[in-house]
Amino acid sequence: MVGGVVTATIGAAVSIYVPKLLDPPPEERPIAINVVSNPATVPAWGNEVFSFVMPVDARPATRPPTDCPSVVDWAHANGGVDQEATRVRLVVQGASDQGVLIEGMRARIISRSATPAPGGISMTCGGSQGVVTPRHVVMDLDTKEPSAEYATRVDGRLPLFGFTLQRGETEVFELTVTTKGTVEWVIEFALVVGGESQQLEVTNHGRTFRTTGFSSPRGYRIEAGTFHWVECTGTPPTCGSKPVSPAALRYS
Template identity: 30%
Template sequence: MSEAQDDDVQEFAASLTRMKERTDRSYGQLARRLNMNTSTLHRYCAGDAVPLDFAPVERFAALCGATPQERLELHRLWILAVAARQRSRTAAAEATGTAGTPPEPAGEPVQDPVSPEPAGEPALDPVSPEPPHRPWFRRRRFLVSAAVATALLATLGSLSALPDDDRRPGASDSVEAADPPRATRPGTPRPKSTKSPSPSPKTSSSPSAGASKKSSPKPGERTEEPSKGPGQQRPPAGVPLTWSADSHVWQAGCGHDYVIARSPRQVPPPPAPQDAETWAGTQNAVHGRQTLVEVSVQGRTSTAVVLEALRVRVVGRSAPGRGSSYAMDNGCGGALTPRYFDVDLDKDRPIARPADGNDSGVTIPAMRLPYRVSAEDPEVLLIDARTKGCDCSWYLELDWSSQGRTGTVRIDDHGRPFRTTGIDGLPRYSYDTSARKWVPYS
């Protein structure tokens, strides 16, 4: 496929992906509503495949709430993508000569049953002649098949001689590279915190140690309890899931407060939502009153991973800090409230409680654990943590199980705890776009 043709396909896939990201549904949830396979929908959004009919694309756009103009543009992109795929297949067929039967080499008869085999190839049966009307390419296909079968039998024989418990220590999954340094310039797109916990299992060396209570994992670590059934094979090493976290999510896409220890004249205008993390980092801002954390979780393979429980652990609690609260809006709202986990940080022992969402008066049922994910069916967890009277540092613990193994991953803010502080009693400002300055909140 040429570069221009590939661009047409990728532009269509990117449009589908943008529509999908506007919803709070996973690929699996959308696929079930569309009556299609999860892997098929994922291939469409990744640009690996293009639907031959626009009907499923139309249903997908309607499910994602696309406007009539967006649907018209999506139809135009789909036409270009289908044409690009058809041109690439035609070019590939012409290049490989698959439009008809393979060309026959000059000088070699096709229907001569007693003709000798080509030089360098042993005869299949020196005694019995080859059946009549067998083309040259079928004879060679039989030879290749026989050679492959012989090699496969030899390989299976050598594997059967190996001991069953031949496992070298350290032969586990590779660890993903650490996150690159984040940019701090305003306007730079904010990265999401992506973590891959260490694959080395943390197990006890004695039976009594396994009965002790579960300790909280350190940053970047997780605990795992392998299955110990008699005669059971050792499960594969490594955490079977990955996750990423974004703590700079605004309510309804526009409402949020940051507490900053600077005067209004020293604080720049509010950023676009996608630049919130960079903007907050340059101002040493702390989440005011509320922290919305969006956690994307998916398995490493198609094997299901069960998310068993989500817990909150507060590691620091003090009086709200000094400074002023800067509102990113002057009042906004939306018809869609996604389902979420509600966390009251003012409680001595905060609990992540599932809460229903709302879509224009229609209830969105709360997500209740346990819940299954895989590489083809990721899930997004939204955590709404609030406080009135403390400056709280906290993180999340996610329990998982898969193939007889259990473990816990720590979800935090780039290796640090999340931080939320109350704003009661603090000066509060909103930005006046006409005067281009911060003014007291009204």
């Protein structure tokens, strides 16, 4: 069985930026959702490190960039799988006149292996760029029916997961999913609309999410506050200090 945890930050969004294009259009379902799958663009993860395992046979058509948000997009576009953790921001907005109760959230597993699938080199960036302490909701993928619950106790008890969105009201989830194996998954919300239960699936813009615990013995990293690559070897990795040109990176 593959172990893992889902954590999320939930906050009332009176002053947050709400994208114009929520997916799909509000008239098609009771809540509209925008998925931000580049965690390096989300301030809540300013202190986090983002790592990706590249395919064994990676042959990128372009050289890797040297700013972290662009590295994340480049790695995903070239077949990179999130290493150790997948982080996703979900902007959820009520789109029903009846109000929508969000009573649960889970990860639906498409495929998984308890042994991390071997990959190629790792590509890493980020860290120490901001200070935010999110309020967490946790979900253990080892349980028979994984469900989210708050990690922080209130009056000595864990509050029940669930809240209601009226039309136009918005909540933000900063979702972190981890695994020690290799997992392909999607997100599912459990909703109640007009007294009827509904399941709503959320994908990575039409694709599944992929996360792996594979540790590559070799890779490259952009240290926080710098804009050049250095080579790293070993587990845990030890990184050199000599800059490596993007043109000189070796993927196998």
